[in-house]
Amino acid sequence: MSTTLKFTALLLALSLCRGLRHDYIDNYIDNYIDEVTEEEAELVAQPSKYGSLWPLPQKVQLSEVSFKLTSSSFRIVDAKDSTAGPSCSLLQDAYRRYYEYMFGIAKRQQLNKGRRTGPSELTELQVWITSPDSECDSYPSLTSDESYELSVNQPYAVLKAPKVWGALHGLETFSQLVYEDEYGAKSINSTTISDFPRFAHRGILLDSSRHFLPIKVILANLETMAMNKINVFHWHIVDDQSFPYLSRTFPQLSQQGAYHPYTHVYTPADVKMVIEFARLRGIRVIPEFDTPGHTQSWGKGQPDLLTPCYSGSKPSGTFGPVNPILNTTYDFMSQFFKEISAVFPDAYVHLGGDEVDFTCWKSNPDIQKFMDQQGFGQDYSKLESFYIQKLLDIVTTTEKGYTIWQEVFDNGVKLKPDTVVHVWIGGGSNEEMGKVTAAGYTTILSAPWYLDYISYAQDWQKYYKVEPLNFNGTEAQKKLVIGGEACLWGEYVDATNLTPRLWPRASAVAERLWSAKDVTDINDAFSRLSVHRCRMVDRGIPAEPLFSSYCPHEYKGI
């Protein structure tokens, strides 16, 4: 009653449900069906020659020679000539973290003093930052050098990286090379790796507005991002439903707009903690403050910000997008984004700009008058363009770069050349990628990676098989694709189900964005990813299973 037949059974079930379609069964079902019909081949787990490396490094040379690692004698240390010394707490923290991943916190008690190390034991990993500025105290950026070289050999292993960011990735890779033999002893094979990411922007979007996400959940997922070499946390922090960001300049926004003014907000200290936690793992935090649509929750704490909608000749009492015709709107935005640019150190902010509904603007007589004055006629995308351009000017004065959702580009808004366009519409979206890059804009791809859509069976394969550069365009155009993001929107996601829904499905995206273009063997990926998911489970992350099987250490955090 459970295996192969169920697949067709599911389709039957869905068509039945469409028969008695209900309010709560909305058009998600359509997506659901699309995804389900794409049947995935059943995979056989043969151990990969690359073990459990994930994402697969660019160049790997493995040998059969293995060394033992013991918790009592193994150490991760700074290389003598490293430009980052003991004062680089980013690395010191990372050494401890990876030591604990490899040996477990409890096992550290079993120190076996005075034990002589055998000839086949590896006792040291030396971390060597090679460039004069290690960037230890900086923030990672779009142009950060994330490359590293790892050589595991006796008498010690060496991890060389120009900057700390590469070293962090190299530590993760080193920890992935360590395996447990049948007696529980840790071993590592002699290995040479030279590695760098294929794309510079490898992100995950979390939505803390539809559901509030406790800080603990965000931190655990940053931790997991680092295990997958994801380097951008796109924080879709506010939206229609709630405004949990506690603004120092406009405290009323969360006071009135959050689900609860104390328990469901991110205080400045929280935000600072997230940013620093992310930095220590080489992850950028890009906040999104989406306007002029998706702003219902802003209106509660900032009267007059939103457009009053009219019903006939009278205000209906409801509100639409941000009101683009008032000077007060732009005064507010200047002050607000001044704060944001100071709070979030990343060089980019995401300004949203998606799904603007024109009906409220159309209903409002003041807006119509303004449209006439400006000579926009009935073309409301011109009004949107007007708003966005003023907003871009404001943000430019804060010396930030910005990202916008694709509609802003589609609607013909005049953009500055350095704008990053985020493509999200349509599962494939190759055509849009062609258009955006042909116009000369840098772009990020998310369209095929909406992980909030779920389906039966192994949908990770679908995410894995995406080729971001598979669109018609010149080499120069393809260079404009700086990466992609997996999006986990929050309508049906909160702390209860976020982590198993995200992992290991987002890991598939992570490898697509990191590894070489020709890394496409789905069987090999299945084998490595199965072990990688067990490793995440072992590190306390409830990453869900790929298929019937088991992990040596099952999830215990129930």
Place this chain on the structure above:
Amino acid sequence: MVRSGRYTRLNVYLLILSVLQLNLHTVEGVWPLPQAFTSSTERYPLNPQAFYFGYGRQSAAQQGCSVLDSAFRRYFSLIFPDYTDGRLHFSQYKPFTVEVSIDHDDCEGYPNEDSSERYNLSVSAGQASLKAETVWGALRGLETFSQLVYQNDFAYYRTLLMLNFPRFQFRGILLDTSRHYLPVQAILKTLDAMAYSKFNVFHWHIVDDPSFPYQSSSFPDLSSKGAFHPMTHIYTQSDVRRVISHARLWGIRVLPEFDSPGHTTSWGKGQPGLLTPCYNGGTPSGTFGPVNPALPSTYQFMARLFKEVSSVFPDSYIHLGGDEVDFSCWKSNPDVRAFMQKMGFGSDFTKLEAFYMENIVNITSALNKTSIVWQDVFDYHERRSSLSVVEVWREGCYLCEVRRVAKAGLRVILASPWYLDLPGPTHNWARYYTVWPLAFKGTEEQKKLVIGGEVCMWGEYVDATNLSPRLWPRASAAAERLWSDEKQTSNVDKAFPRLQDFRCKLLRRGIQAEPLYVGHCKHEYQGV
């Protein structure tokens, strides 16, 4: 004595029904919706310092009743989640006592297919009176009471009169511990959550093709060779006892399933000769098919295994599986074909399967167990009278199948519409809610044969990392269908806010229940 008790309850029922319409909104907090109740609008504070559970003077069960004593302890913490001992302060609160009275002392027994879960609850100023025929009914009543207490900063209650009983006697959840091993802790947690939704059967699909985690005392090789790992991925006898005793305290039956002759790949590892060797041309191919029905040794093995199983699991039901048998291996095997000839089955392999299942059913009948089989067995069985309970699982017109089974005079459990391992946006909970199990043409007698339904959580893509959010609160939608009156609970829009509220209650109790849609709970889930 019992009869007169029933009579009084009937009167209460009528009284309640007459005022029901007006008061439906006041008990929005209880899930699944009780059958009949009326409540006041004024509320009274409830104070943990002056709150007591006790036994009624006439009650057949008194202090020392293991089921109720431990339920009192549990429900005290569920009613006062913020209460920490030792914060003594002298208050003006009047004491409040919940007085429980039971007709039969079944404190040390197990819930079974005939257990009454009916109860009367009346809450007045200063006290509540909970009357039930059995302790199992009292457990359901305590659950209801705990949900009635308001948790807005302080605890409050309203006065109320309620009569409650389940619509269906069998309300189950299937967990699959073979495709992924579920740590005992995950099972126990699920049992807790089941009780919150008034489920009363844990269908333990304990073994299947991928692994055999049940550690058998008669055949230890089954798990030492057939489990994912012989030490860490098994259920020892004490694990099983722990699950059964935990379930008992929550009023939940544990129904084991040992599915055969198909779905048995993992059995073959520890029991050579049990499975059918498949042939490729004239030689064995080295692979194995279903259990070998042609050998007497098979039935000797099964008799011993089921003898053990029926003594380990106290429930009077046992699930024998019997689904999805692939005939190709049997067809390939010359010995099986010779056996077919001998038995006069021709080339009809369904007859061979029926022959096998009948033997297994007879083995379990001799052990005084009622057997449940998946619908496949009913579909190909000619002599259906040997069957007792049929579980309907296939998609399509499942009510057609329910009708066929009921017409044949057999009992039915419905699972088809409740395959919850298929994920989906949570709001498809409505799909599990808008199920009408008795909407088939049949006599009253036939409809009575539908003893209940079951939520199935198969394990291909489910383990301890995602079990809870995938199960809750979607399974709760099925729970209301199986417990409550259908007419009062046919409207999805009315159910939605109640279920949302209930989902937050689950979170408050530490159950990782996923959201239905955008929104928030006062106390969000604090794990990862």
